[in-house]
Amino acid sequence: MSVTSSSQAATRERVRSWTGQSITRKEDGRLVQGQGSFIDDMGMHGQGYAWFVRSPHAHARIVSIDPASALAMEGVYAVLTGAEAREMCQVPFFQIAPGDGGRIEEWPLAVDTVRYQGDAVAVVLADSRDTARDAAELVEVEYDPLPVVVDGVKAAEPDAPVLHEKAGTNVAWHGTYDFGDIDWALKNADHVVKIDRLHFHRFSSTPLECNGAVVDWDRGTGVVEVKSNLQMPMFAAMVMGPTLGVPINKFSFSSRDIGGAFGNKISFYPQIAALALLSKKAGRPAKWTEYRTEHMLTSTHGNERTFLDIEVPVMADGTILGVKARAYDDVGAYLHYEPLGAVIWSQVVPGCYKFKNVQVDFTTTVTNKCPVSPNRGYSRMQHLWMLERIVDIVAHELGFDPVELRKANYVQPEDYPYQTPNGCVYDSGNLPLSLDMALELADVEVWRRRKLELGTGTGKRIGIGIGSTLDSGTNNFGQARIVNPDLPFSGNGEAAFAKLDLYGEVNINLGTTPQGQSHETTAAQVAADILNMSPDQVTVTTGFDQAHNSFVGFSGTYASQFAVTGLGAVMGAVEKLRDEILEVASFALQAPIDELELGDGACAVRGEPARAIPFIGIANLVYTNNAVLPIELASRVTLNCRHVYVPPFQVPDTEHKTGNLTLTYSSQIHVCVVEVDEETGVVEILAYSAVDDCGKRINPQVVEGQVHGAAGLGIAAALYESFEYDEDGQLQEPSFYEYHAGTARDIPGIRSGSIESPSPFTPNGAKGMGEGGGAPLHAVCSAIQDVLGKNDAIVADSHNPWERVHLLLHSGERGDPRGVRVVSRGTEGAWV
Amino acid sequence: MLLKSVEYVRPDTVPEALDLLRSNVGAAPLAGGQSLTNVLKHRVASVDLLVDISALAELRSITRTAEGVIEIGSCVTYDEIDHSREVRAGHDIVARVAAHIEDQQIRNRGTIGGNCCLSDPTNNLPPLLVALGATMNVRSAGGSRQVAAEDFFKGYFLTALEPGELLTSVTIPPLLSGVGAGYVSVSVAADSKAIVRAAARVEVKGVIGEARVVLARVASVPVRHRGMEDALRGAPPTAESVRAAAATIGNELEPIADSHGSSQYRREMARVVAQRAVLEAIAEGGGK
Structure with missing residues (x-):
């Protein structure tokens, strides 16, 4: 049974634990009123709109690409072809596979050969999505079709057409x-x-919202800003970085509300990399929102x-x-x-x-x-x-x-x-x-x-x-090493940041990218239990932002783990914050910590409700009144607490x-x-x-x-x-x-x-x-x-x-x- | 542009609309727009002038004569058919089929005229109208004519309409005592396109009299199956005789194959849905 938001405060006294309650979702208010921030709501100043030119063939050599007619169209800013994109890249995308499979090459756009129906060979940037689409139709591509294999078992047979010549086989892994x-x-x-x-x-699994991104390659700073609906942004950053020659700290990824993602929004980094290069070439941000048929053919x-x-x-x-x-x-x-x-x-x-x-x-x-x-x-x-x-x-x-x-x-x-x-x-x-x-x-x-x-x-x-x-x-x-023992991956983890703000507001910041999993609500529930307050009094900032969020390489929302890794991180961070609050309160109230208790956004001496300090008072002492505190305490306590939850794993055999x-x-x-x-x-x-x-x-x-x-x-x-x-x-x-x-x-x-x-x-x-x-x-x-x-x-x-x-x-x-x-x-x- | 630039005009009268259609080669009538706008979006047809007929009162009425003949204006929406007392009174099956066109937003906009004039083989109403022996009332600036529904559908997205002509209404004869109709589909899912479909109109007077059996999704247009109709005529209205009649459906059909059904499956299912539609018609007619 769920309780309404207004009754949450009323029932506060009776509820021993917020964890385990079906409280109303904190995120519902904005989402059901159309106030969410989805990728198509995003924009950047001076942006153009991108449309990919895609192969109608499942397997073909690219004989030639002529963008002249497209470029001649009014409103078209730029066309980027696969060969040009490759010239702008350092190395192909990182491959997880060892051996033959590891020699499979992929670039942001197809180079020389297309390998499936919808493989992108070029991308157009124009003053509107529709102009870009019209111009994409004018990009002339000549193909020389190759034999096709669509059966995963037959693909392994010696006489099957080979997709990737450098690998020399269609078997990407065997064990x-x-x-x-x-x-x-x-x-x-x-x-x-x-x-x-x-x-x-x-x-x-079909998301209501297709993929999308707005990407800007800032010529002044070299920062590549990526607003997208990626559900595991730092995975994309790690794959794209070496290819584009961009260090991780020159990326600025952010994901806000995501209209459904079931794993299918982990891997559209080739499109984002192509948009980054297109932006670099055109000198303006590139916005792309995927068309449904494009999603079904190529996402x-x-x-x-x-x-x-x-x-x-x-x-x-x-x-x-x-x-x-x-x-x-x-x-x-x-x-x-x-x-x-x-x-x-x-x-x-x-x-x-x-x-x-x-x-x-x-x-x-x-x-x-x-x-x-x-x-x-x-x-x-x-x-x-x-x-x-x-x-x-x-x-x-x-x-x-x-x-x-x-x-x-x-x-x-x-x-x-x-x-x-x-x-x-x-x-x-x-x-x-x-x-x-x-x-x-x-x-x-x-x-x-x-x-x-x-x-x-x-x-x-x-x-x-x-x-x-x-x-x-x-x-x-670490299981990735069973596929390729040379991979430098193991373990898992998630980061959270808990903070008491200047006027004593409780704020939790996550590195996750929820798509309906209610992270705002559940994180507030566990935090409320630790601080003995209502979830309504806890603000949770979800949606990933590389500039503001605390994150680790695994951060994101995927693979059934938030309740463990995400909430584990929240609990650790909020416990640290609670301990700092108690320490400051102990000084302010001149009472030992074990005689203090938290309740409703304040800290009081147990049994003496008049001897209390509200969170705003704690914040005041730390942020704007710190000469009152002993110097040792003032320089140690920050009310900004980060915790990384790390599950107990070993590297597999x-x-x-x-x-x-x-x-x-x-x-x-x-x-x-x-x-x-x-x-x-x-x-x-x-x-x-x-x-x-x-x-x-x-x-x-x-x-x-x-x-x-x-x-x-x-x-x-x-x-x-x-x-x-x-x-x-x-x-x-x-x-x-x-x-x-x-x-x-x-x-x-x-x-x-x-x-x-x-x-x-x-x-x-x-x-x-x-x-x-x-x-x-x-x-x-x-x-x-x-x-x-x-x-x-x-x-x-x-x-x-x-x-x-x-x-x-x-x-x-x-x-x-x-x-x-x-x-x-x-x-x-x-x-x- | 998603929709290429196109002129749009909303005439006040039917003659005005007909004039516009006659004098502009690239003109197309726009009713509910549930199909035409998709066609334009996918750029499979080019239209220079959209003549919006959706608000013309003359095309939006439903009338029922004392004899039970019903005439439905071409711009009447599925939802209006579903909720029409006139239609429900003697042609419940038309209302039921209209009510099952998904979804409510489409039923609010889509029209009987659009459903017929697009001549998409997956559309719901064409096979039913052929089975019911409906007449398509067609007008042009030069005059008017009537086309039997059976002769109206000519191929994929092709009808008997000549340039400048407009379907103004559909007349459906009464379903009198002893005459019933049936409509059965095998669909991918609850609100998806049919894989195969049959509509039937059957007269029973002790034995089966006139029977019209129409199959859809087995060819580019709804087809009457004369073999089954002949086999039904004079037969007792029993499951056995209907099954035997349906067995006449055979290799003369060469249905399309797609990922929802092979040609062979569609042919077999044509027998099943035809048989069920006829039995439904017999049951409905017997209940009067």
Whole structure:
């Protein structure tokens, strides 16, 4: 239940802790009244408007670019081509990949070769967005088309067209993860379930606001100012710096309100770098707001992953011993953040399960498609989906109840902290209880009866599906070294700054870039508890500004970590501030610190309310009246307190690919009940529930909002959203006309519940939970599997549009290959 | 510019509008603008003069005769159709289809005339009007003529309208006792384009009498399926006979393929939606 803002003050006396309350969001007032500051609200004096010239071909040599006609147009300031941009750069963008993949070259604009439909070859600056767009049409580009590869598995074959000549291969990364003893498990299992292929499709969580930036290369100071809606600005700064030859302290990045970002606003640094160069060339700021089709063609897509030759050893009692698979991650034409997807999945090697023997042969390939970038549930979602598919398929093939099979194989409540086969530590949880709650919330008993009553011949079938997932949060960036041991990255952290201002105002400054995660509210809640005041009395400045904010290299809002890293930093900074306040008050009131208490913006001697000093008095003594203080105190206390929260991590073992890769593991269990129409394959969701366990919830309503948001994106991805390319590399869904982004009309009512298993590893018992782990994709596929018969093919794709469901429903009648087989040990020990 | 520079005029009368359309080669009528402005934005058509007909009272009325014939002005919006007592009285299905065009903002602006004159194969009303045997009333500065809905839609974004002609209203014959209509789609999602769609008008007098079965999204325009219509005529109004009639839908259809459905799937679904639309029409007609 939430309380209104006005009643927050009234209830102050009764509330022991603001943490854990669903208080009204501090940011809602301005956001719902249209008073937010989004990227398109930003501008700079004298700015021009940019429009990118983009390739219609998926793969081609650039023969020539002639901007003359565009430049002749009235209102056009400048045109920058790829070759010119390269001349202005020092080095290509930094690559994470080692070896061949590390030789993949990317510059701000394509040079010589375009590698996907929409690859930018030039950028125009003009006096209006429309002039720039018209002029871009006049830039004459001659292309010489090259062969195209759009399949992530075929891209690895020796005869595939190679995208990047300098790499000499499309394999950007390859490695084998081998934990436990999969050969032993396959040999000693009672059954081995073999699945030919599972495919996790390409889609992207759709933000309302596309990408955008206003960039100025100041000729006087050399400062490159970047106002943008990047969600991890300093990552962009670190990638762009060497390329542009700009030191970090000559960048000035800022991000204000962001209209949705699900990882897809981490990696548009090539566009920003091109804008910087365009600004340098034109001598004026360049503003760019992305067009929707441009966003869908070129911004970023999520990782598309194909699993081949999956083998699952299972004992007669249903104990799953492990999994063996080959995985191909199709990351598109360039490596943005990749190949980190090749390791990030290993945060959740066994998913929710206790099996110990896992071997995954992992290959990252480049293809003539839009580059991928982290997308809500990044890389773990693909792997967790595969694990949930195999659990359902094992149940389906061997006749186990999917609920009981899960419960028997889950990590059990008494097992925490639980170490996974690769050294990750699951901090806390209660998966069987979460599953029971989710089943009850979805009224599964009722639907099971309805399913039986429905029977055959009605043309309708009811299916019940489960999605068990983990949302691993607070990365250990040391896992990047598993991909490339030479990388100088490890650990994690976030900075916060707490300050008492001149008249005693409490101010907290964060380096994060919230996009709906309510950082203003939750930071105020934890600060209010430490200072014993109302969250209304705490001002929180969010939105990143390099000039003002305190930050570390990891700062930003991504990867389910704010409740731990961000609030950990806030708590540390506010505790330091509290201690300074108490120290000054102790002098002013002439009382020992342990006899003082804070309340309502003042400090008083316990039991003597008349002996008190308000925060304005403390501020006065430190800022404007410091001769009153002893010189030692006056020169030490600043009322400006910075704290960096650092989680306890070590550098992983890169040889064995083991280590503690994330600090916290939230769980989500979803249950989905569907009705499938046999004649059409149309799937209707009849009931949906989600139970979240993210440890201690700072603000339950904020948590619930994120559970709903992630569920909506996942359901839409499971049924409606897919980016598909034809054999020429043309995207089939470049606009909302073809790409049906889920809307409120499509998403069913979600019954959500929660349990709280506090993390023993975090300052506040909370865990990150924003990504959600893709549970709806697991649950929807599971529900569709549940309506299929013994002879039907298995649900092998994460995207199930009606035709695919229709094919599955009638696959048995046609005798289609099922995509699965079981090899069992006979009673005499022989394999049958 | 996002929209290229274009002249705009808002005439006070229909004759004035017709004059403007006749005397300007690059003129196009603008009604609700829900399609035309997108067409202009994507620069797939060039228009020099927009003749805004949306406020012409003559094009904005709905009339219903004593015999149950309904005439809907071409600038009547979907929302007005949805909330029209005249339409609901005898042509509930027209109101229901109009009510399902997403979303409310579009229903407030989009018009029946625009929906028909764009001739986008995904549009909702054309197959229904063909099934209902509607007549398209067309005027030009030189006179007026009537075109059967069936003959009005000529191809992708192409209609029977000649330059200078304006669709002024649509006349729909009554759905009398024993006559019902049905409309069934398979869509990507709740508020998305249809993958395949059927509309039907079926007369039942003991057995099925006249039946009109129209399929959409299987060709560039709504198509009547004569084979199924013939198979229905004289058949008992049962699920079995309708299923048998739908089985006549076959390889003569060569539907488009896209990422939401292959040609084969659309052909199979055409049978399903045709059968369901006819059964819906039978049920509706029987309820009168």
